Amino acid sequence: MTTLRHYSLGEPCPLSPHAVVSSLPTMADVCGYEEREARVLNALKSGYPRFVLHAFVAEITAYFLEREHLIGRDGVLVPGERAAQDLIYYCGRGVVVLPLDASLSLVHFDVADRVLAQRVRKFVQHTGYGITSRQAEDLLVANGLRDTLHVEKIVSEGAQVVVESELSALIGCATRDLMICASGMSAFYAGFRSVQALQSSRGRTQWLQLGWLYLDSGCVLEKFLNEGESLDHCYDVSDTEALIARIEASGDALAGVVIECPTNPIVQVGDLERIAEVVRRVGGAVIVDPTIASIYNVDVLPYADVLVTSLTKYASCEGDVMIGAIAFNVNSPYYQELMVSGARHCQAPYARDLARLAYELKRAPAVVAVMDRNARVLAEYLSEHPAVAKVHYAGFSERFASVAKRSGAGGAMITIELNGDLASFYDVLEVMKGPSFGTEYTLVCPFMYLAHYDLVTSKQGRVFLRSIGIEPDLIRISVGVEPAEAIIETFGRALARLEQRVRSV
Numbered sequence: 001m002t003t004l005r006h007y008s009l010g011e012p013c014p015l016s017p018h019a020v021v022s023s024l025p026t027m028a029d030v031c032g033y034e035e036r037e038a039r040v041l042n043a044l045k046s047g048y049p050r051f052v053l054h055a056f057v058a059e060i061t062a063y064f065l066e067r068e069h070l071i072g073r074d075g076v077l078v079p080g081e082r083a084a085q086d087l088i089y090y091c092g093r094g095v096v097v098l099p100l101d102a103s104l105s106l107v108h109f110d111v112a113d114r115v116l117a118q119r120v121r122k123f124v125q126h127t128g129y130g131i132t133s134r135q136a137e138d139l140l141v142a143n144g145l146r147d148t149l150h151v152e153k154i155v156s157e158g159a160q161v162v163v164e165s166e167l168s169a170l171i172g173c174a175t176r177d178l179m180i181c182a183s184g185m186s187a188f189y190a191g192f193r194s195v196q197a198l199q200s201s202r203g204r205t206q207w208l209q210l211g212w213l214y215l216d217s218g219c220v221l222e223k224f225l226n227e228g229e230s231l232d233h234c235y236d237v238s239d240t241e242a243l244i245a246r247i248e249a250s251g252d253a254l255a256g257v258v259i260e261c262p263t264n265p266i267v268q269v270g271d272l273e274r275i276a277e278v279v280r281r282v283g284g285a286v287i288v289d290p291t292i293a294s295i296y297n298v299d300v301l302p303y304a305d306v307l308v309t310s311l312t313k314y315a316s317c318e319g320d321v322m323i324g325a326i327a328f329n330v331n332s333p334y335y336q337e338l339m340v341s342g343a344r345h346c347q348a349p350y351a352r353d354l355a356r357l358a359y360e361l362k363r364a365p366a367v368v369a370v371m372d373r374n375a376r377v378l379a380e381y382l383s384e385h386p387a388v389a390k391v392h393y394a395g396f397s398e399r400f401a402s403v404a405k406r407s408g409a410g411g412a413m414i415t416i417e418l419n420g421d422l423a424s425f426y427d428v429l430e431v432m433k434g435p436s437f438g439t440e441y442t443l444v445c446p447f448m449y450l451a452h453y454d455l456v457t458s459k460q461g462r463v464f465l466r467s468i469g470i471e472p473d474l475i476r477i478s479v480g481v482e483p484a485e486a487i488i489e490t491f492g493r494a495l496a497r498l499e500q501r502v503r504s505v
Helices: 027-034 055-067 081-091 114-127 133-142 159-171 184-200 215-223 240-253 272-281 335-345 351-383 398-402 422-426 447-451 459-467 484-504
Strands: 073-079 096-101 104-110 178-181 206-210 230-234 254-260 285-289 306-310 324-328 388-392 413-418 443-445 475-478
Touching (some): 027 422, 055 104, 133 351, 184 285, 184 324, 184 335, 240 254, 240 272, 422 475
Parallel strands (some): 206 254, 254 285, 285 306
Antiparallel strands (some): 096 104, 178 324, 306 324, 413 475
């Protein structure tokens, strides 16, 4: 079945209980999801796991609450002692930890305390410290609630070695300098905590965010600062001189600089070489996230003290594994300290997720190469289309060559701004529509609506976004491996409908 088609509300892709993408086919559905409409929420049996509570996870959590006679309590399952400790420290009084075994805890709280419940769930969302659907599935089977596991292709022996070997080669580090994490956000959280521990001991308190960061990365920087720490923002990573001036102004107070390369969602590419040089000169540390174009396409570790990345994108090319990685630069002056602290905060992946990733890694290089080629073709087509006001694509940036692994690389991500109404295009586009990217099937989302609904639905928020160069109604496209001509035809039909709508108004 072609993946260039209409998907019904809530339909997952791929057709697996562990799919991380589910369909939001219209802007009314997107807004309904954000506004928690029952119509939409009831249709979503799965979704991006840190935002949509997976049915398996909900079922096994309810089972443990009932088994332990925790009447009037709600809860979350977290793997590992460190996750439970961090959650208690963040949420404060009212949460109780019940260890279920050496590697799993039920953190529970009063079901009527909605403020505390929200705080607990936001902690799990921001840090990636929840259990995955495969772990929940195993627990359901072990406790007699399900008969069998979903059958899928995996590497059943030596998955850890396969994954570490492949990823260390891609990143450009030794396997000892690499840690596989339970998700991309758990990798970011561990990287942030490792730098924070180092710099707090040195009396450094100022953090600097360069460019627009992915939602939860920004939330980690905002919500997990220690007392006395501060965060500043420089949203335009193209103005290198202004960035350098801001970094130098922090001087001995600078703790860390965080940047995505390219940035999400408008794929800007900063001058990492110059940024890293000045940060290191003043004694700060650099955290770089290359997820948007992926470790298949960019080489950024030389400019980072800590590299963090989601492997749910590109590496898990089928879009059904929550997993991430953190790598430490052996040439960093803080290498040893960062490694030790990172190991304390790294949440290891679940074994079945690792085994599934090991299988997909065998396919990923060829898949990513096709995605890259198709993205360039589509970007060139869109840049000439009269219904498209602007195209953001890393492959069009001269600066991208400074981090690209090969000529022609650009990643699968394209972001466009339209000449016309967002819904008129989005609603008729026949592709999978939902969060995530880096999948082998073409995937589209109105990114700012899904990540920053509060901003795009207020006049003040929209003014702010435009003031920093982000169009609230932008469309983020992750290009898949379908035939390039079919992808262009699909987008062409939707853009033609948009043009017709504009002419009729």
